[in-house]
Amino acid sequence: MQKRKLLQLELERVQAEIPECKKKSEAAEEIRAQVLKELDRTKIIIEELKLNLEKAQMGEAQAKQDLEVAQMRVKEMEQGISSESSVAAKTRVELAKARHEAAVVELKKVKSELQTLQGEYVSLVSERDFATRQAEDATSGLKEIEMIAEELTLELITTKESLESAHAAHLEAEGRRIGAALAREQDCLTWEKELKHAEEELEQLNQQLLLTKDLKSKLETASAFLLNLKAELAAYMESKLNQESQCIENKLSNDVEETKRTQSITQELSLTRNVLEEAKASIEKAQDEVDCLKVASSSLKSELDKEKACLTNLQQREGMASIAVSSLENELDRTKQDLEVVRAKEKAAREKMVELPKLLQHAAHEADQSKSVAQIAREELSKSKEEADEAKASAITIEIRLHAAMKEIEAARSSERMALVAIKALQESEQAASICGADSPHSVTLPLDEYHNLSKRAHEAEELAHERIAAAIAQIDVAKQSEVKSLERLDDAYGETRDRKEALKVATEKAEKANEGKLGAEQGLRKWRAENEQRRRAGETAKDLVDRPQETFEQPSGPGSSTKEESDAVHSMMDPKSYVPEDNSDNDVPKVKTRKKKKSLVPKIVLFLAREKSQPFK
Structure with missing residues (x-):
């Protein structure tokens, strides 16, 4: 319990130091930006000075050449040489041509450099837009990382509670075993x-x-x-x-x-x-x-x-x-x-x-995909349930039809029995007429046409009964086939529902894995802090290169120490060996009552x- 209280106090202290560290890091970022701006300004000044130096050197060389030509012309004038046959005039013309050619070459070079600079400017503009987009993405990612860090702290607390409950259950089980x-x-x-x-x-x-x-x-x-x-x-x-x-x-x-x-x-x-x-x-x-x-x-x-x-x-x-x-x-x-x-x-x-x-974005994408797959699986599951309901309804209708067909079969069998009884009665009457003769009082004489009509009716009734029986049997076969088909459809629907449930389970497992993938956000946060520290060090090196000691600033010791303390606190919270619960096994021994004899x-x-x-x- 004391360790837990100490950890909670350290966590509260670290959480209180986080905004101060953020402020210090923001101030350091601002100072670094100012230093970078000054460094860029000094670089521009140095380049301008280099250009002026090159121009001065070129002017000095040209002045030397003009001086030499002027000295040669002075000597020629002293010697009385005319301007047409003078070497100085020729050298001056050659120098002018060379300077003209050099100027043309320089102009071409400047034009090519201008074109390259325009291309670089376009690429830099695109890179700037891309960098702004990346910065926006990074800010959104940082916000997400902060949210994930909060979630991770909550999950860490829950894992600690689950560990404590597991330790308590372990101690309780040991107490039960001892008791x-x-x-x-x-x-x-x-x-x-x-x-x-x-x-x-x-x-x-x-x-x-x-x-x-x-x-x-x-x-x-x-x-x-x-x-x-x-x-x-x-x-x-x-x-x-x-x-x-x-x-x-x-x-x-x-x-x-x-x-x-x-x-x-x-x-x-x-x-x-x-x-x-x-x-x-x-x-x-x-x-x-x-x-x-x-x-x-x-x-x-x-x-x-x-x-x-x-x-x-x-x-x-x-x-x-x-x-x-x-x-x-x-x-x-x-x-x-x-x-x-x-x-x-x-x-x-x-x-x-x-x-x-590295896999955080991939996990988020997989989580979205798993959510979409889960939604599709749910929709397919609802469709399969509807199909199963339809199959059940069709099975019920088939059972009703089968019941009606059985009733028709029973009616046909009853009509067949009645026809058989009538035929049997006619046969008995014929036998009695043949045995007793036409003069017996119990015999009934029928004309031949009426007998043929009766026999024809009996035959028709028998054929009708057979046809009804055949139709009923056909209806029964059709009903059985439809029932088999409906059962197959029902089995298919159940199989599809099972497959979709498995797919849904897989999707949920993927979503859980993706959520577990977000646990690496803390490492990303630490990397981000390390990158900030590297940038700060780069700013310090740039400041040393510029040689401006009056604009130096002290490195804030708060963020590094706080991050170290925070990492130590998180490591101590994540380490289950550092947590040792109190042993209450003596209090858990149950009292055993002696049994009366x-x-x-x-x-x-x-x-x-x-x-x-x-x-x-x-």
Whole structure:
């Protein structure tokens, strides 16, 4: 956050220094223009001085020649030579001719130079117009570059925000992963505890099952003992009855002994009855215990099933937790890949920033072309949609025609059935007439003409039905062909719409690429500033050539430093490594709630069985 605030402060300071730098650059441009004007003026003065010097040198040479000729004439006059035969006069004439020829040559040369200067003037005028146009284009381009620079700053801010959001998402994903790992560890600990508890309960259940098996074996032995007692009682009763019958038959006299014996028998019977009642009571208690054990075993089985279900649920939760952890890891890897892609894009954008200023106009042209292509694709898409609607409408009309043709076919089939019924009735009447003769009361005699008319009508109705069927079949074929054609047209329309959508997508991608191409405007702006600095240096060199120290001016240090600071600020803003977000991973760890344990029924069943064991088995 502190780095972000510092970057924002530096950006605001750079933006505040931009107008001052612009003013300084404008002042430097004005001074450079003045220096260039003075340099041109000095060049013109130097050329004029050169021309005057050449004229003076020529006049001096001519004066020397005239002086020599005059001296020669003076000598000849002293010697008394006439003017006709004087060498000085001849040399003067030759000099005049030579000067005339030189003047003619000079005049021709001046004329040719004048023509060349006129041509150069025309070319310079055209170059001036072209330069003015280029200057206007450059000013418009500069305005566009300023707009693009503003857009680039906005895009830079948006990219920074997206990077910050990506970093935040990355940190949040790491926090989630750490929280999921902690939750998984805690769940694993709780699951291990529950598994140990479930294993202990399973051991207790196994012990209780062993006890139930022992009780069942005891119950079986008790039931076998009861059956043996019943068999012995029956045998004893039979033997006693046999003895009593023998005693009654053989010894009627011994009544007293018999009464004693009967009393002893009754006593034994009462004792056996008491034993039987006790055995029945013990059997009932054993059955009650068996029922209780069955209930306990069923409850233990249900509890065991519940524990198994809990174990399966725990395993499922563990699997879900592992899946969640793997999904979080995948999401983390995805965010890392996104960050790498963003960094690669930033690197590619930096590499392209060197080449993109040249391709800016081409990108703008491509953007216009893509927009026009997109407009054409939209128009074609609307046309294809209209064609698809027309094809759907034609398909609906074809379906209506097909339905009408099916109705006509059904009507023709019904008329055919009626004609067949009439023909069948006529055939049956003919057969009945041939079998029964003409005198039968059920037969109907028809004249031959009427029969022929009826048969002709039936034949015509049959032919009409066949014709209708054929026409309906032809209509069906035509409808099917038209339907196939309409479906083909519909498929073609869908294919065209698909192609146009793809073309529109390609055009939009081109437009996006063209918009991305505008990212090189910042490099163009830097180049423009470098060119301005080069021009300023050229102005300084021209000033040194003119040797006018009184008109020298100090180089403003503001623009260069501000541009350097601005470039450093932009580089620091563009560099994702310089931005290090705060680590808030400790605050993102979710709190894991411990799960409450369910109260099991196993301790209650164990207490119940212990109570049952404490009672003595009779």
